[in-house]
Amino acid sequence: MSQKLLSWHNKIFDNISKQYAENKMPHAILLSQKMSECAFVLAKSIAQLLECSNPRINNENTLEACDECSSCKKVKEYTHLDVHYYFPIIKRKNKNCSDDYFQEWTDFLKLNKEIIEINSWIRFIDAANSQAIISAEDCDRIVNIAQESSYEGKYKIFIIWEMERLFHAAAPKLLKIIEEPPANTLFIGITDNLDLVLDTIKSRMQIIHLPAPSPEESVATLTELFNMDNADAQKLVFNYGNNLPRIVDNIHKDNMPILINEFFIKWMRLAFQMKAYDLLDLATEFNSFGRDIQKMILIQCSQYIDAIWLINHNIPTALMLNELDEKFVQDFKKFIDDDTIPEISIIIDEAIKNIERNGDSKLIFFDISLKIGQIFKKKYFLIRV
Numbered sequence: 001m002s003q004k005l006l007s008w009h010n011k012i013f014d015n016i017s018k019q020y021a022e023n024k025m026p027h028a029i030l031l032s033q034k035m036s037e038c039a040f041v042l043a044k045s046i047a048q049l050l051e052c053s054n055p056r057i058n059n060e061n062t063l064e065a066c067d068e069c070s071s072c073k074k075v076k077e078y079t080h081l082d083v084h085y086y087f088p089i090i091k092r093k094n095k096n097c098s099d100d101y102f103q104e105w106t107d108f109l110k111l112n113k114e115i116i117e118i119n120s121w122i123r124f125i126d127a128a129n130s131q132a133i134i135s136a137e138d139c140d141r142i143v144n145i146a147q148e149s150s151y152e153g154k155y156k157i158f159i160i161w162e163m164e165r166l167f168h169a170a171a172p173k174l175l176k177i178i179e180e181p182p183a184n185t186l187f188i189g190i191t192d193n194l195d196l197v198l199d200t201i202k203s204r205m206q207i208i209h210l211p212a213p214s215p216e217e218s219v220a221t222l223t224e225l226f227n228m229d230n231a232d233a234q235k236l237v238f239n240y241g242n243n244l245p246r247i248v249d250n251i252h253k254d255n256m257p258i259l260i261n262e263f264f265i266k267w268m269r270l271a272f273q274m275k276a277y278d279l280l281d282l283a284t285e286f287n288s289f290g291r292d293i294q295k296m297i298l299i300q301c302s303q304y305i306d307a308i309w310l311i312n313h314n315i316p317t318a319l320m321l322n323e324l325d326e327k328f329v330q331d332f333k334k335f336i337d338d339d340t341i342p343e344i345s346i347i348i349d350e351a352i353k354n355i356e357r358n359g360d361s362k363l364i365f366f367d368i369s370l371k372i373g374q375i376f377k378k379k380y381f382l383i384r385v
């Protein structure tokens with residue numbers, strides 16, 4: 001079996017493979033994506049090709065990894081000593097850099113079959129409300145490792161996921177090494193927001209814009225990687241605006257019994273109208289789910305609110321919004337501004353904590369629904385005045 005590539009990456013992979021075959025590999029590339037392009041999968045495929053001891057020519061006349069040699073196996077299992085991963089983390093006791101999170105990282109990749117997004121990673125390491133960054137320690141490590149020789153005698157590869165989250169003060173350390181790396185070193189950066197990557201870094205890397213998958217390609221990916229049947233996959237692709245990482249993230253939510261986007265819209269409308277009896281019914285429904293699911297529902301609702309606030313500030317956030325009804329977003333965004341969002345966030349965070357402490361979920365949900373309704377009411381009167 002040959003190395004797996006996602007169909008919409010083929011062309012870019014072919015180009016890179018040609019450059020490699022002709023000995024013209026750039027030393028630093030930056031894969032730019034918007035939401036569902038799955039750049040990490042491509043980065044790892046490139047790493048596998050470069051480390052493979054026995055690459056071969058396929059039918060399209062492209063060099064590809066053999067997928068069988070021990071190097072290929074190690075890259076696939078994240079154990080190759082010359083393929084290094086850096087990604088945003090939060091500092092905790094005994095955890096200061098990406099390596100300290102390596103176990104969580106590989107669990108996360110395996111669980112999601114490498115179709116990953118940052119919000120899901122942040123939740124995975126339980127870092128909601130903290131600013132996850134690529135740490136200064138990681139920048140030091142990159143510089144040090146780049147100067148050492150490779151373990152297996154081939155390429156040394158640095159995959160840096162979410163480059164826009166590079167700790168700014170530490171970035172200058174990287175400039176020189178990215179500009180003039182030792183031989184046989186490749187930096188593969190990935191970003192969801194090219195505008196936020198420091199110009200000094202960007203200018204030293206070859207930027208590659210990844211195309212998004214078509215809905216058909218997303219459906220095919222879901223059926224193949226997650227053994228989903230075609231109709232289910234189509235429904236998800238439609239419901240989640242063809243955003244593969246968000247779909248994959250949701251597949252793992254214990255077969256989530258409801259569509260959270262629909263729940264969120266219903267909840268916010270009822271809260272605004274202060275329909276106590278209907279809110280009580282909704283609280284009963286909420287209470288019928290397990291605590292983990294209750295928490296996930298609230299976390300995702302909170303993310304929807306953040307996304308709406310971002311729209312109000314003209315910050316592009318394709319992520320998530322296409323899951324919501326456009327009219328709802330238009331109606332609702334008046335109530336999500338700098339005054340209301342801190343209050344609402346605190347209320348929801350507090351509720352999540354109380355659910356974790358085994359509080360009465362029905363009461364908690366009913367209570368925050370009324371509180372959020374009051375915030376909307378207050379805002380509504382202010383707007384009218």
Ligand SMILES: [Zn+2]
Pocket residue numbers: 051052053054055065066067068069070071072073
């Ligand atoms: Zn191989």
